[in-house]
Amino acid sequence: MKTFTFEPTCRTGKGNGTVVTIKDVAREAGVSVATVSRALNGAASVTAQTRRHVAGVAARLRYVPHGAARSLVTRRTNTVGALLPDLFGEFFSELIRGIDLAARARGLQLLVSSSHGDAAEAAAALRAMQGRVDGLLIMSPHVDARFLKEHLASALPTVLMNSSVADKDYASLNVDNYGGAQAMTRHLLAQGYRDFAFITGPSDNFDAAERLKGFRESIVASARAFLLQGDFSEESGYRAGRQLAAMQQRPQAVFAANDMMAIGCLFALTEAGLRVPGDIALAGFDDIPIARYINPPLTTVRVRIADLGHGALEHLVARMETMDPPPQRHTLACEVVPRASTDDASDARLPASTPHRP
Amino acid sequence: MKTFTFEPTCRTGKGNGTVVTIKDVAREAGVSVATVSRALNGAASVTAQTRRHVAGVAARLRYVPHGAARSLVTRRTNTVGALLPDLFGEFFSELIRGIDLAARARGLQLLVSSSHGDAAEAAAALRAMQGRVDGLLIMSPHVDARFLKEHLASALPTVLMNSSVADKDYASLNVDNYGGAQAMTRHLLAQGYRDFAFITGPSDNFDAAERLKGFRESIVASARAFLLQGDFSEESGYRAGRQLAAMQQRPQAVFAANDMMAIGCLFALTEAGLRVPGDIALAGFDDIPIARYINPPLTTVRVRIADLGHGALEHLVARMETMDPPPQRHTLACEVVPRASTDDASDARLPASTPHRP
DNA sequence: GGCTCGAATGTAAACGTTTTCATGGAAATA
């Protein structure tokens, strides 16, 4: 049995800026670099004793492996990149939260690049990430299939989040905007509302389009609906609310394509002396934290954003481990959160309100 | 003058998963790898013609340098790490926004590791980042000077954000919690309030302690104040509000150490039939987005969180470029945002309310 | 016209790991 002696080479004072490498550990431990590498990486063919010894020396020397050197030979960076648009607020933080949580669980590092406003910036960010990550998560309104083919190395596993890209070469995970809008519409119908206004999002926005579509295609024949143009901003919701307040023949319920517009709309309505939901019901989409604090609390569609991030990363890991399965498109369900801004079913507005079947 | 011929080696079809290296570019361009490296990195001693030619070939081949290989020899990763606690909502997103913006401007990548709940997780995250980043931004209630000395390579430039660590070896950038609380207290005094309740944050929280201190040391002799224990949660604010509502001798104004508690408190007060600010004034700290949407909108202290991130990164870059200047401690000013939850000065509560000098 | 000089390029040695292959020696078998 081999025993190790503590050589006096232990000049811990060497750390005047010099970085400790695997060679230092090897020399100090009296073994070869190969053994150190094996011991520290948990290779099978190394004695428990050597492993302990090496680990001890490494700890004492404060050795931490040089990531770049390792990546160079391993061809893995243990890092995934997240390319995000210029996001604000809760959505952004929840998304990163979800991604980070899943990444942590997988032992992956997370390289983020957010707040790029146009395609050129996105391209630059993409370029900078390439060769530094094992996989890529992309959410950006500025990228389409052509952009990706142009700027993305085909070998890099990628998952798109909330993307309009329907190309069969790319995997994606989308919030089920369509289903959510549909669920909300059915919910409102079930409560007896028949006369609707829908405040739309920006016309070039994919989420907005899906939500509108979900609403449109769920309206039953007996109901009526008209659209008000919005752009997801509180301001545009406010304008829509003023328009509504000015109408002599107001709809029974307003469905805004996102919560911020619903809040803006609510302000305009309240300002005009209208009561919500007494005079007019109001619903939003997103379930941002504010939604439950305003008066009345807002009925809305909850999007589990952290789950979006989490799911996207899991999907990405699956693709990283085996590129075999063709890229898939998944969606993430939403749920209606009924609050006081719409009446509950108890007081029906119609003589015979036939509840919609789920 | 040397001219380049397009050799027929241009089998673009090679990209069946194989990564293009600098050698491929060199061979294709008919020059050495050194020249390619120089041309692409903008070294002076390379002909404009060669540079163009090489750049063209590189672009055609979709060459993107292997980051790890470059880092290995350069000893720079062009990446900074951000170690963050388990953060929610706006604070988190704004912080990352600020950091990312500044990093982008500097051409740095951002490696984030958030949502670690205890010291052990923080240590693991720290370890994982070490050797992958050129500098580190740390915000964590779980790290103190001893922790850093233990787990952090001394050679790695670091800037702490909102940290209680006062060790002279570490640079930091803190929100001026003390100054903000002081400004708010003076503001309330200037409005004529003299009888206060202060809802504290968690006792082990640094921000909370500073805010309390700022309040305490700004109370003038003619005023009275008592404390209610809270923990930054809405729930604890609600409890404090119930206590206040139950008192027969209520204070004139409540200053909560953060907005969430103020909101909880507001609910309790409203529930008890008290009017804000008519019966009792209310102020918070943070200016979270909800603050302006509740009824009445909340007077609070605005913290420019994005600026915190931005400033911290700039500070870090300065330290990365030259480790010479000893680590410095900076603070970031806050501002009072007067809203309807406290009376404005027009209706004074005291016969002679002497406005406090700024 | 031989010499030096400098600019443009090539050669090769790092950088710190992992990993293949070789090697030694102990245990197991004959």
Added chain:
DNA sequence: TATTTCCATGAAAACGTTTACATTCGAGCC
């Protein structure tokens, strides 16, 4: 005891860059 087998370890070759040093070649100088 001689041979085989296997297991722990060591030596050295990658990995893809950058960069110090060497080389070439043309121009300018005397």
